[in-house]
Each structure stands twice: as structure tokens, then as C-alpha cells.
Amino acid sequence: MITLKQVHKYYSVGKNKLHVLKGLDVDIQEGELVSIMGSSGSGKSTMLNILGILDDYDEGEYHLNNTLIQNLSAKKAAYYRNRFLGFVFQSFNLLSFKTAQENVALPLYYQKVGRRKRNKLAMEYLEMVGLSDRADHTPSELSGGQKQRVALARALISQPKVILADEPTGALDTQTTQEVMDIFKEVHRKGITVVIVTHENEIAEQTDRVIRLRDGIIESDKVKQEELTVKE
């Protein structure tokens, strides 16, 4: 599903070039539940943004669903983001002036799905994350955990092949963290590929595979033993 080959990324800071990703090789199969760990500044977000086509990379190759993601037109990029990817941010990034239901329905607007159908589906996905009673609330009327569940419903509504989450529980307490994590696991069970950036071990432990980054290099890439045996 996701293949990175010798991907490099530089940021220009003033006159200098900051080498942030130093040749990543990653291969993630369809339906995997992967966590990416590493200390702050190791390049986790940068990597995830590249996977989400929110940012571009400087060297190497990125294949998403066997399509080379390189020098895409803005329209093509929008298409892939819309059809293949769902993104969950640490800071939720909900539109403050829209209700929970409208926020969830937004990706379908860009798929040109009719309003009635959009709202109906949005309601179903809110129900899935257990927030159907909050459909008419704006984000400011929701708790952090509720906001993240709305964001998850929004990421899921377009039925993406891959869900990318950048520290989705970073702003949540333990209780709500587990609630959100349960949803991710349920999504995974439905066969969707899930990649979660986190620095919390409790999260990483619940995934099948942990990729550790250090200074822009993959330090380790461990697949859990029991999962492997199940697969074989």
C-alpha cells in the first residue's frame, strides 16, 4: 500500500539546508496497523506529512497504492488525498464554524456527494464514534476526546485506504486516549491501513508494528511476533 524508497527531505532554514529525512525505506502492506515512534524532532511528522501528500519530498520515491507520488498537479494531489487518505491531527483541525456533522460531511462535499446523502453518512459515522447526540454541536462545545472522535469520523467518511494520524492522542488524557485508540483498532479490523505517529508506549504496544525514527533514519522496524505467527 505504502512504499518509501530512499526518501530524503530537506528544509531550508535561512541559507542552510536542514537534512530532516535521510533516506527512508519503508514498506507498509494493506491492512497493517503501524506506529511510528521517535524522539521529538526525529522527523516523524515530516514523514507522515509526506505520506499524506500534505508536503513533498526531495529525493527518492513514494508509491501509494502502486502510484508514484511525485510532482503531482494540485488537482491530482487533491484527488489522492480525497480518495485514498484520511488524516487525523493532534490539534484536530476541525472548522470551528461548522457543526460536528458538517465537519464530518466535508470530505464528501469535495467528492461531489449530494447534500442529503452527505448528511446521512455523516450521521452514521458520528454514530460509529459514539457522538450522534453531538451532531449539532460546534467544536468549541466539544471536549478534546470528542473533537478527536469527530476528526476520526471525518477521516473515515471518505472510506480511505489509509488513515494517517499524527499524535492523535497527544492532547488527550488516558481515559479518552483509550477511547480514541479503540476506534483506531476497530478501523484496522475493517481492513484499513492505519499509521499512527506517537511517543506513548501504551499506544505503540497496541499496534502490530513499530517503526522507530532517530534523526531522520529508521533505527528499528519491529513487527510483533504473535501477529506474525497469526499471519503465517
Added chain:
Amino acid sequence: MFDLDKWQEILGTMRKNKLRTFLTAFGVFWGIFMLVLLLGAGRGMQNGVQREFGNEAKNSLWIWQGKTTIPYQGMKPGRQIRFTNDDYEALAREVPGLASLARRNRLGGEYTLNYKTKNGSFPLYGANSTFFEINGETVLKGRFFNPNDLAEKRKVMILGRRAREVLFGDSIPPIGKYVNVKGVYFKVIGTYELDGGNGRREERSYIPFSTYQSIFDTKRRVNLMGALAKEGVSAAQVEEGVRKVLAARHRFSVDDKQAIGINNNEENFKRFTGLFAGIEAFVWFVGIGTLIAGIVGVSNIMLIIVKERTKEIGVRKALGATPWSIISLILQESVFITALSGYLGLLLGAGLLELMSIGIRQIEKSGGQAPYFTHPEVDLRVAIAATIILVISGAFAGLVPALKAARVKPIEALRAE
């Protein structure tokens, strides 16, 4: 190409961002509203000045009798100058550049105009056809004098609107009826209207000058003369000729400005046109200023709005919005708000002007008059053009940052605060 979904998205966004919408809308509304009022006020002033001026022919002059003030050829000053038919004929003969000549006398003393049981004490005048040309009367019904009326000294009469109202009321057609003045019957052949003077000018009635002299004034006197300059000849030239001929005939100094009175309409008009140009320039100056202030305001708000929405744009892009959908969302919203509020400003401004107009008409009907101000109105084409300019500049001001916002990488837009 009407995209209901997009409009719902736009209207939803507007409804949820009321302050932003209001600020943009109010800027445009106020700009157009003030502009319309300003244009209307300027036009009202012009109309007011025009009214004071009346409908008089612009390249004409009036000549009336005065007293000498300068000793001349052994004669003392203070001598009253009196015109006769000979003067009139001499002017017609000798003044170069003259298109035609008018004369008018007023019947003095106590008398009334009578039709059956109705009567009114309105002034009666004798005049020739050229007089109306210079003075500006326009026919309402019937006709003015023709050459035969004057040549045959026919007993025909032209009535002002007000005189007709009093003598005939609304139901009786006056043409062909006979009006009795001092026992002489005149057949009404026409009615006229004439602006200015609070309607007093429409109380007058006219009979042919020749008829007038033969019935009421056998001394062949002429009280007032008017001269119309030929096309391409200035009224000033004619004035000089008139002065020279009359000075020679009545033996007064050409420099004696009091011996005869001359009112040169061309010069008056020049003063007025100067004033018009002044008003117009002022209105345009302030109007363009208002428009520029509006444009700057709208542009500023659009810049702020797009900046404020950068993060929203990032989110939308992360969810799969194409650049074009972002640009068109911002532009359509901007155009919609500015066009609607501009239209409202137009409507309210024009409505207010109309109310003022109605109020002023009411005052004028009851005899009052606002000095130098009447019938404020706005040239709709100018106002609409101004609205369109505002809408376009608002869209343009939004377009540049919208294009930029649509072009940045989503991750950069998302980083914005």
C-alpha cells in the same frame, strides 16, 4: 452552472461568520450609499441653479429703458430714455449678428381677465413670437403666434398654465374660447408653461404685440426688447451693437451703462456653467475619494479574510479540496457579499433621494422653495458602474491572496495561526 451545493457552502460559511460578512458588506454598502447621496446632492444643486436660471435662451439679451448718468453733447444726466417702434426697427436693421428681435409691453392699470363668470387679475402682455423663443415658454396646448396673427393684429391670446387653471378649471378646454379684457374679446389659441418664479410666470397672458399697440397703446411705445444672437455670434457682440445704435439714436454716451439696461444671458450662463463645472468637479472629487476609500476598505477586509482563512484552507485541502474550489469559494463569497450590499446601498441611497425629492416637491407646492436645491436625483448608470467597480476590486483584492493560499502546500497552510 448554478451549483446549489457550493452556494449552500458559501451561505453557510457567511452565516457562521457574521461579523466578517457584516464588515465587508457594510464597507461596500456605506461607500455606495454615500456616493449615491453625494451624486444626488450634486445634481440637486445643479437643478436648483438651473431653476433659478429658468429656460431663457442662452445666447440672448434683454434691453430695457433707463436714465442717463453721464453728461453728453451738452445734455444733463438724468434724462429718461424711452423706446419706440422706431428703435426696434433700427436695431433690426443696423445691429450685426442679430438673429431676431423681441419686444414686449405690459398693460398697466386695474383690469381683470374674464371668462363667463370666472375672472382673475393676471397681467396682460403684448409680445411677438421671438419673445417666447428668448424667454423660454413651451407650448402646452394649441400654438403660439404665427406671422398672420401679428400682421393682421388678430385678437388672439396665449394663456399661462396658472391663468388657464383659474379661468377655465380642469374640465373646460380653453382653446377657441374668448377671454374678455377691458371689454375686448380675445380668442384663446394656446397655453404654455414656464419654470421659475414660483409659478408667477405662468399667470401671464399674451396677445400679439401689434394687436396690443393698436388697442391699448397708440403711442407706439416699446418697454422691453430682447435680442437673439445668430449661431456663432456671441451675445456680447450683439450687446455692443445694440448699445451703439441706441446711443446714437437717443444721444447718450456709449459708456453710460445706466442709460439703457442690458441683461446678457450668455454672461449669466457662463457664470452658471462655471458653477456647474465647479459642483461637478467637487462631486467627482469627493465621489472618487469615497470610491477609493471603499475599494481600500474592501480590499483590506478581503486580505484579512483570506489570511484569517489560511488554516481553514489548509484543512479543506487536506480533505481533498482542489485549488480552484478554494479560489472560487472565496471569490464567490466576496462577489456575493459586495454585490448584494452594493445593491442595497444603491437602493437605499436612491430611495432616500426619492423621499427628499417628494418632500421638496411638497414644499414647493405649498409655495416654499429651498434655495439652489431641487429634485436631487442620481444617474443610475454612474451608481451602477461604481457598484460594479467596487465588486470587481473586492474580488480582485481577494483573488491575489486566494490564489496564493490555493497554491501553498497544505501543510504550510495548516501551520498558519
